[in-house]
Amino acid sequence: MITGAKVTSLAASPMRGSKALPPGTPAPAFGLRSTPDQTVRLSEFRGRPVVLAFYPADWSPVCGDQMALYNELLSEFQALDAEIIGISVDSAWCHAAFSRDRKLHFPLLADFEPKGEIARLYGVYRESDGTSERALFVIDAQGTVHWSYVSPVGVNPGAAGIISALEQLKKNET
Amino acid sequence: MSTVTSKSTRPIAGRDHIQGPIDAPIALVEYGDYQCPYCGDAHPIVKAVQERLGDRLCFAFRNFPLSNMHPYAEHAAEAAEAAGAQGRFWEMHDTLFENQNALEDDDLKQYAEDLGLDAKRLMHEVLNGAHAARIQEDFRGGARNDVNGTPTFFINGQRYDGEFDAASLFAALNESAE
Numbered sequence: 078m079i080t081g082a083k084v085t086s087l088a089a090s091p092m093r094g095s096k097a098l099p100p101g102t103p104a105p106a107f108g109l110r111s112t113p114d115q116t117v118r119l120s121e122f123r124g125r126p127v128v129l130a131f132y133p134a135d136w137s138p139v140c141g142d143q144m145a146l147y148n149e150l151l152s153e154f155q156a157l158d159a160e161i162i163g164i165s166v167d168s169a170w171c172h173a174a175f176s177r178d179r180k181l182h183f184p185l186l187a188d189f190e191p192k193g194e195i196a197r198l199y200g201v202y203r204e205s206d207g208t209s210e211r212a213l214f215v216i217d218a219q220g221t222v223h224w225s226y227v228s229p230v231g232v233n234p235g236a237a238g239i240i241s242a243l244e245q246l247k248k249n250e251t
Numbered sequence: 252m253s254t255v256t257s258k259s260t261r262p263i264a265g266r267d268h269i270q271g272p273i274d275a276p277i278a279l280v281e282y283g284d285y286q287c288p289y290c291g292d293a294h295p296i297v298k299a300v301q302e303r304l305g306d307r308l309c310f311a312f313r314n315f316p317l318s319n320m321h322p323y324a325e326h327a328a329e330a331a332e333a334a335g336a337q338g339r340f341w342e343m344h345d346t347l348f349e350n351q352n353a354l355e356d357d358d359l360k361q362y363a364e365d366l367g368l369d370a371k372r373l374m375h376e377v378l379n380g381a382h383a384a385r386i387q388e389d390f391r392g393g394a395r396n397d398v399n400g401t402p403t404f405f406i407n408g409q410r411y412d413g414e415f416d417a418a419s420l421f422a423a424l425n426e427s428a429e
Binding site: 142143145146148149150153179180181182233234235236237240241 | 316317318319320390391394395396397398399400
């Protein structure tokens with residue numbers, strides 16, 4: 078989608094002043110609802126990389142585009158042995174409607190109660206807005222943060238950084 | 252951020268669908284989706300700058316279909332590539348963008364007939380995903396080059412994030428002439 082805003086750079090370094098967990102940090106454990114009756118735990122992904130995509134809210138235009146992009150790249154992530162998970166403070170019911178509307182084929186987790194608890198653990202909660210940052214984490218097979226990136230809230234960070242981080246992990250394996 | 256060199260966000264002779272001289276001082280690459288309304292809006296703007304810049308501009312189009320969101324995008328991309336296999340990529344490309352509200356398989360067949368193509372062959376290729384690998388290659392390359400949505404444009408290899416109207420695009424293209 079075309080945005081009116083002039084974006085000067087999408088460099089890989091996190092935003093200045095960001096408290097997002099940096100590479101090398103053990104990824105905090107969590108269990109969150111993916112649907113009203115299902116819970117997804119980070120520990121389920123141990124042994125392969127997982128991508129956590131925190132985003133501010135279901136339905137907002139940039140989020141839609143960002144999640145739509147990841148939806149098209151699932152086979153690409155799978156080829157790199159990785160799973161991707163979206164996380165926002167929306168409830169599981171809201172996620173269910175959003176996911177159905179956009180035909181998403183990956184889980185969206187509800188960081189809903191206590192609100193934003195997991196976003197806080199990862200250092201990407203925006204107190205002023207009551208939502209998470211638009212933040213990406215690539216967690217390695219051992220459960221350590223391998224790469225993290227915080228995008229300006231209105232800018233779709235895309236997938237290039239994720240793919241590059243996953244390719245590096247795959248290379249390190251061999 | 253990307254491991255791909257900026258060179259691949261420039262038109263590649265012998266691979267890309269290209270309009271204008273490959274050695275033109277200005278290169279414009281679009282990643283687009285035939286069912287995306289924003290790409291449809293961009294289409295006449297691209298045409299306008301092509302007209303103004305003439306041989307000073309080399310334009311290439313690559314596929315970036317968001318197939319879950321746009322159920323007709325994949326077959327439309329296949330149809331353009333299949334028309335390309337009969338040497339008529341750009342005619343189909345224009346037809347698809349000018350008829351975004353009619354991209355079902357029957358429509359694609361009709362456009363092939365209207366363009367005087369071998370419609371049976373074209374539809375056989377569309378329905379069998381004959382060009383799926385190329386479309387996928389466009390998509391994968393785009394995702395690695397910070398194509399985050401459609402349309403995304405690169406001017407002389409650099410992503411263009413400015414205003415998208417004919418005047419702004421023309422100014423940006425003109426400034427970047429090498």
